[in-house]
Amino acid sequence: MKSIQAVSYPVHFQEKAYESLSNLIVQKNYSTIFILVDENTFEHCYPKFISKLITDKAIEVIEIESGEINKNLETCIGVWNAITELGGDRKSLLITLGGGVITDLGGFVASCFKRGIDFVNIPTTLLSMVDASVGGKTGVDLGVLKNQIGLFANPEMVLVDTDYLTTVSEREIKSGTAEIIKYGITYDIKLFNQIKENKGLQIADLIFRSIEIKNEVVLQDPKEKSLRKILNFGHTLGHAIESFYLESEDKENLTHGEAIAIGMVCESYISNKLLGFKIKKVNEVKNVILSIYDKTTLLKEDFGSIIDLLKHDKKNVNGQVNFVLLNDFENHQLDCKVAEELIIESMEFYNS
Structure with missing residues (x-):
């Protein structure tokens, strides 16, 4: 399946996606790679992803609780603190591995940390594949009000692997x-x-x-x-x-x-x-x-x-x-x- 070129980033599919990500990591020479997951994607998607990623860079996994109810600034603060404690800097890369909540929140976190670090979206649900991961919208909810806090920020790339759909209901x-x-x-x-x-x-x-x-x-x-x-x-x-x-x-x-x-x-x-x-x-x-x-x-x-x-x-x-x-x-x-x-x-x- 051919790649799609967005305004400043490509969308890659299936096996080409992992090859492209590994090349990006070499080209950009990131200091640390952070992978944002929830408990579901850590269990069901992370093992496959990490087996496909080829890098000798330090990798840190940050896990948040799943669900729209956790798509808020309190969760962002927790992720920012984790990145800070784990030595994140402006040359770090954040990879979002999950559905719409992970994608929206992760992009927002990356775009604000030290005024912006690179991020890559790897959507694992149908919703995040066809909507949340593409288009440059990031953000979180304010109480129950959807996506009230956020900004436009583009990832370095989006990687779509439909095999992850076998892990969702x-x-x-x-x-x-x-x-x-x-x-x-x-x-x-x-x-x-x-x-x-x-x-x-x-x-x-x-x-x-x-x-x-x-x-x-x-x-x-x-x-x-x-x-x-x-x-x-x-x-x-x-x-x-x-x-x-x-x-x-x-x-x-x-x-x-x-x-x-x-x-x-x-x-x-x-x-x-x-x-x-x-x-x-x-x-x-x-x-x-x-x-x-x-x-x-x-x-x-x-x-x-x-x-x-x-x-x-x-x-x-x-x-x-x-x-x-x-x-x-x-x-x-x-x-x-x-x-x-x-x-x-x-x-x-x-x-x-």
């Missing part, structure tokens, strides 16, 4: 599939149709095309001033739903993809009401999503709390919530203002 595979559906709806309807028809799906091909799409968008709009906003389809309401379930003591957390899937159904419905996105296509989106994800009933008494969380979305300007909506598949409209009543109506539509 079906639920996590479904979580990543939501981002692929998003790329299909907003940018390349062939992807959406492949998932809808479920004929001869090759996960490696879906991953490659998804990364290709994200890279094409980011190359045109690296700082999310215009086109890149389409990658937020389903995320405005989806992030609020994800945050609500994260902070609710009496509800099971939703995965990122499960929440975004709900958001895509709701935002498709809003698109119908505001922009004339055909109801047949709204139902198509809803049917595909409900064929993949278990139904999560949004309780009416929770609508207000979810809407309150919308007010903290990163894309808001002057307190106004901005949605990415659809005129049609592959045809979007940015910065759409949506009345609270219609947002509630969209959640009722999802429930129906």
